[in-house]
Amino acid sequence: MLFASDLDQTLIYSVRAFRLLPDHNPPAMSAVETYDGRDISYMTDQAIKHLLQFASRASFVPVTTRTIEQYQRISLFRDVIPSVYAVVSNGGNVLVNGMIDQGWNQRVKSNISKMCMCAQDILSQFAEISHSSWAGSLKLADDCFHYCIVERENIPTEELTSFSLWAKSQNWNISLQGRKLYLVPAVVNKWDAVLYVRNLLEEKMIISAGDSLLDLCMLERADYAIAPKHGEVWESYSKGMLPSLSVQFTNQAGILAAEEILDYVGQFTAYKMQA
Known part of the structure; x- marks a missing residue:
């Protein structure tokens, strides 16, 4: 067990x-x-x-x-x-x-390169909706995924939802936990x-x-x-x-x-x- x-x-x-x-x-x-x-x-x-x-x-x-x-x-x-x-x-x-x-x-790293859109393209797309009024600078965690600190009350909900759906189609998951927003390859x-x-x-x-x-x-x-x-x-x-x-x-x-x-x-x- x-x-x-x-x-x-x-x-x-x-x-x-x-x-x-x-x-x-x-x-x-x-x-x-x-x-x-x-x-x-x-x-x-x-x-x-x-x-x-x-x-x-x-x-x-x-x-x-x-x-x-x-x-x-x-x-x-x-x-x-x-x-x-x-x-x-x-x-x-x-x-x-x-x-x-x-x-x-x-x-894991091999699966990322084979199965998920490259991080540079995901981050480039995220940059189009992110703004200093709600999203801090992105950090790379253990060379596995990215995250940033956010001001939840200022998040453009519809834009983030749209981005999340697009990212999912590229084999990435977007998750908002407390004041942290995570961008994670699905693998x-x-x-x-x-x-x-x-x-x-x-x-x-x-x-x-x-x-x-x-x-x-x-x-x-x-x-x-x-x-x-x-x-x-x-x-x-x-x-x-x-x-x-x-x-x-x-x-x-x-x-x-x-x-x-x-x-x-x-x-x-x-x-x-x-x-």
Whole structure:
């Protein structure tokens, strides 16, 4: 059994993403990421406890759009729950004991050149709609995809939607997550990387969790899947845009959703131990 889970706003949360009700007593929580001397990401202590229990019984694989450097800032997966495998760069890289799996990385880059429009042409088309009033400068992440910081309230929605549809026809995915806009070759995806790790581990069942449209490939194809009641997936589903999606959603949004996600996953290990 393999649990492949997105991290930001699925298992770990910044203060702005807690989504705690005003009258809700804050749960006991611990910092799991520090940057420039500041604690910036958290999990509830209960969620950490549940994840520790699961990781001791089955395979847990962190899956993230974060770059390698950004992923390595998360102390939880370095000091508390070390994972042999991690999927980073949105699937463009697989880490094995913290080191890049060069074979997988080269396979991804080969597929990009064969199957996707070249990045220069995609970026040239994006430049026609982007403006400093809403889009910051594009950054290249681990030589796998591009992203920029945006001002959501200023985004020209119709133009971005039109660009996204065109990009999809060129085998690129456009995803807006919080204040970040991602431009990602379709072959750089989390599901293909998770399958690669599953085969290395010789696991059969995959349970996945995630909140963004970049997680959708995992949620749709895993044996079982769960998503928090917030984020792109929930918003799209609640608007009827994903009518065929068969995914369990949490009852709560925000940091408390992580506990529900891990409770859901824990049911499978409990059943396995009883069988």
